[in-house]
Amino acid sequence: MNEIYLDNNATTKVDEAVFEEMRPYFCELYGNPSSMHFFGGQVQKKVDEARSRVAALLGAAPEEIIFTACGTESDNAAIRSAIEAFPEKRHIITTRVEHPAVLTLCRNLTKKGYRVTELGVDGEGRLDLEELKRVIDDDTAIVSVMYANNETGVVFPIEEIGAIVKERGALFHTDAVQAVGKIPLDMAASTVDMLSLSGHKLHAPKGIGALYLRRGVPFRPFLVGGHQEKNRRAGTEATSSIIALGKACELAAQYMEEENTRVKALRDRLERELMALIPNARINGGSAPRLPNTLSIAFEFVEGELILLYLSEKVICASSGSACTSGSLEPSHVLRAMGVPFTCAHGSIRFSLSRFTTDEEIDTVIRELPPIIRRGREMSPFGREFLASAG
Ligand code: PLP
Secondary structure: OOOEEOEOOOOOOOOHHHHHHHOHHHHOOOOOOOOOOHHHHHHHHHHHHHHHHHHHHHOOOHHHEEEEOOHHHHHHHHHHHHHHHOOOOOEEEEEOOOOHHHHHHHHHHHOOOOEEEEEOEOOOOOEOHHHHHHHOOOOEEEEEOOOEOOOOOEEOOHHHHHHHHHHOOOEEEEEOOOOEOOEOOOHHHOOOOEEEEEHHHOOOOOOOEEEEEOOOOOOOOOOOOOOHHHHOOOOOOOHHHHHHHHHHHHHHHHHHHHHHHHHHHHHHHHHHHHHHHOOOEEEOOOOOOEOOOEEEEEEOOOOHHHHHHHHHHOOEEOEOOOOOOOOOOOOOHHHHHOOOOHHHHOOEEEEEOOOOOOHHHHHHHHHHHHHHHHHHHHOOHHHHHHHHHHO
16 A cells, blocks of 8 residues: 555554564564563563663663553553652642543543643643643642643643742653654653653554653552562563564664654645645644644644545545544644634644655645645635635
8 A cells, every 4th residue: 555644643654673573572482571481581681672772762761661551551650650659639730732641531530539730822832831830839749741742743841841840849740652752852861750652653563652750759550460560560561562662762763863854854845835835724833842743734614524535535644633533523622722713723634744754745745735625625615705705
């Protein structure tokens, strides 16, 4: 299939080298790393190597890495741990634009008597740090703020936020699922206590994630049972996936600088050309710092789902919001939080590139999208009105 895959914030292709690294750990080297025999021991060595590779990408120590099943588990584990470790504290701070992995948990916790503050964002998706300073207090157990937004790519000033959080003695968690592998990270020099990542966003398979846990930060495990992960996450390790994640992190570190420069240039060209060719378009979060691979662009007077359908006919894969919210025709919670006007929010498309994206693929989108938007506008009464007035 010659798909043009520009939906890498939803999930990524497994890198062939990653697949080759994990392949022997299904049918040949299938031992349990906890076993005392040589057969388990050799798997344990590879798991240790993977842990070191993940740690290296984050600028962390290997023992600060806990393997989990996904980004969602890491997010849940971090927040639940913080409130269990500090039972006297009943306040949680997060943002209105978090992924549901954080937001749904926090909203559920309000039903259990926790006070949850969701920080707002401005029209460009930027946080107001003064609001954080106003609401954080001695009752705050944890502040959970994403590193980069999955829909718009807007990057939050994590270290500035961390400095405010640390001053009040709360724990600081960041959902860095979209940032890891795209932004250089150095946990050794960071204010972050816990950080979530997910394998399938950086060319490892689905169903593997990790939680960075700063040495010395109190932790209450989410899954209990066996002694795996130093009693911090019970359950036999997903060895092949862990090994894959390690390789993916090693490759991400190798490729980061060069590929991000190339990918950013492709993203910028796509953005520039679409803005020049299509009237009444705007970039969501365009003046905020953004991930190099993400373009969220809103077209007025057209339905996003219709654009996706027409793009799909041309084998172009994009998204109209996060994968988790598409399927519902409501504008995404992120765009609503940003106050993107209704007429734009409905026609927002996210293109997310990867190191596998080519120049030719971007050329194709630049060629195919303008007539698609026109066709989509002809399908809606507002769109037809707009086209008539524009001549
Ligand atoms: N956090 C963010 C910012 C995400 O984009 C996603 C996935 O889309 C997740 C968390 C959830 O990760 P996973 O799919 O590994 O559970």
